[in-house]
Amino acid sequence: GESVGLHLPTLSVQEGDNSIINCAYSNSASDYFIWYKQESGKGPQFIIDIRSNMDKRQGQRVTVLLNKTVKHLSLQIAATQPGDSAVYFCAESAGNQFYFGTGTSLTVIP
């Protein structure tokens, strides 16, 4: 089966600082990646995606970086806010199914 792992299970950052959440994937054939945010009591919410023909993509306050050489994905959140506190998942796909990591819990300290 696929293996999608996160380097850190928890991350605490000061409000206003930048956050970086990392993800390692094992399938070199994976060509589509997504970051999700899950708040307590809710389902995962789509944040940003990236295809393997790109190495960087930016959204509102978020940037995803893809390094296919080392099979590594990261999510950068600029000026982290209390509302960013949640569990973040990366997901990878090589075709017809997504595989999810176990998630990183981000806590923003006011």
Next chain:
Amino acid sequence: KAGVTQTPRYLIKTRGQQVTLSCSPISGHRSVSWYQQTPGQGLQFLFEYFSETQRNKGNFPGRFSGRQFSNSRSEMNVSTLELGDSALYLCASSLDVPGQNSPLHFGNGTRLTVT
């Protein structure tokens, strides 16, 4: 556009019973996937339906089943419930084949507790 709707939000059942969960996808989305989420396990794929056909299935016992209707709404059923079935069950819809540049959009899940 309304998001993915799952009902009920909470369920409490006893061992041996069976349960049916319902999911209404985003309008226009033809694919519905189901996941089980438990603490520390992440999201475990159950199955995926497209145009009323199961296209993909995860590694769950036959007690877990599902179906999709002509309006793309989907249901999943768990029979002979076990304590270990207690989990958050998430439904996700996508425009086309999940993973082929078609992201999953999740509902808020059904929290099932088996006692």
